[in-house]
Amino acid sequence: xxxSRQSAVRPxxxxxxxxxxxxxxxxxxxVAHAAQTTxxxxxxxxxxAALPAELAGAIERAALHAQDRKSKKHAS
Numbered sequence: 001x002x003x004s005r006q007s008a009v010r011p012x013x014x015x016x017x018x019x020x021x022x023x024x025x026x027x028x029x030x031v032a033h034a035a036q037t038t039x040x041x042x043x044x045x046x047x048x049a050a051l052p053a054e055l056a057g058a059i060e061r062a063a064l065h066a067q068d069r070k071s072k073k074h075a076s
Contacts (some may be wrong), residue, residue: 011048020046020063026065034062 013021020028020042032042035058045051045059 007058011050013046013048016060016063016067019044019067020059021073023063023066031062031066035059035067 020031023030023031025039028046030043032039035055037059038056040061041051041055042059045056051059075076
């Protein structure tokens with residue numbers, strides 16, 4: 001049976017999740033601290049895993065803020 005070894009639905013990460021995955025572990029820890037969660041949850045969100053909406057929103061805001069700070073630092 002073709003395709004029986006794979007799940008039918010694959011999580012598709014968005015741009016913010018892909019940018020988070022590009023951050024170093026140290027920056028991801030800062031994102032986790034800002035979102036008041038753990039590094040494991042941040043990494044799960046980065047892979048596209050399902051998390052509660054309020055937690056996902058907090059991680060996304062913190063990740064975008066971290067990415068903005070990183071890009072401003074390299075622009076200077």
